[in-house]
Amino acid sequence: MSYSGGAAVVAEDVRKSYGDVRAVDGVSFAVSEGEFFGILGPNGAGKTTILEIVEGLREPDSGSVRLLGESPWPRKLSLLPRIGVQLQASSFFEKLTAREQLETFGSLYGVGAATAHEMLELVGLADKADTREDRLSGGQRQRLSIACALVHDPDVVFLDEPTAALDPQARRNLWDVLRAIQQRGKTIVYTTHYLDEAEILCDRVAIMDHGRILALDAPATLVRGLEAPTRVLLERGALPPDTARELPGADEVVTDEVSLTISTREPGKVLSALAELGSLDGLQVRTATLEDVFLQLTGREYRA
Structure with a gap:
């Protein structure tokens, strides 16, 4: 399937309101294939809402979104195998080990056990394969959540604050995982409150507030433009x-x-x-x- 200009994601004048609150107020951006794209903003800026609209989890009030050349809303079964989603709050199947979690997620997409083991290797959890999910540390659970989003080898990966609530060591360990994902040719769209992290990892960032994009460019370009x-x-x-x-x-x-x-x-x-x-x-x-x-x-x- 082809889509124009090498863009994995295109959002044009997207709007979403909840009563009098304009959660997303005319947002436009495009994400290239293989790009690491960050969406930054304070609490309530509209980051999660625009991410959920692009993922096809919410319907916009107006505007358009193209995800891998298709509109994600209404939900299209053809798109689901091509995207991976890691939400702010992760849910796992009860009483399953890390390996069993991945094998179960993978089976939903016809993925075999060998691929599940490969994902455990990628996120550094091979030694925890037989450990139940509820006995993993916070950082290990985050890595398992990302592995579940990747197990079916999607083209675009959406990560909503993947390093939230992690200690500095676990957060930097997860940076290596995110770099490895991009090196596999995946497009990554993610939100974070960690500005140092975004500056290091992202090819470009969009800074949002009050539902609007205030600036969009490479981190180094935005810093130079500040002339501080x-x-x-x-x-x-x-x-x-x-x-x-x-x-x-x-x-x-x-x-x-x-x-x-x-x-x-x-x-x-x-x-x-x-x-x-x-x-x-x-x-x-x-x-x-x-x-x-x-x-x-x-x-x-x-x-x-």
């Missing part, structure tokens, strides 16, 4: 604030109980001057990140 200053941090007392303000290239100097921070758009000049003064010990250089872009677009107010 570089921050040079020194330990408090390493340099008098007045001396720091006189450094070539220094735009602003701020001190607190721990450090002295120099903001600059010419970091080379500042660093050269600090080197001449012998003030490089404990120095840190921080450039803008995707988190800075996110906060500029969506604000810093906490949302539960």
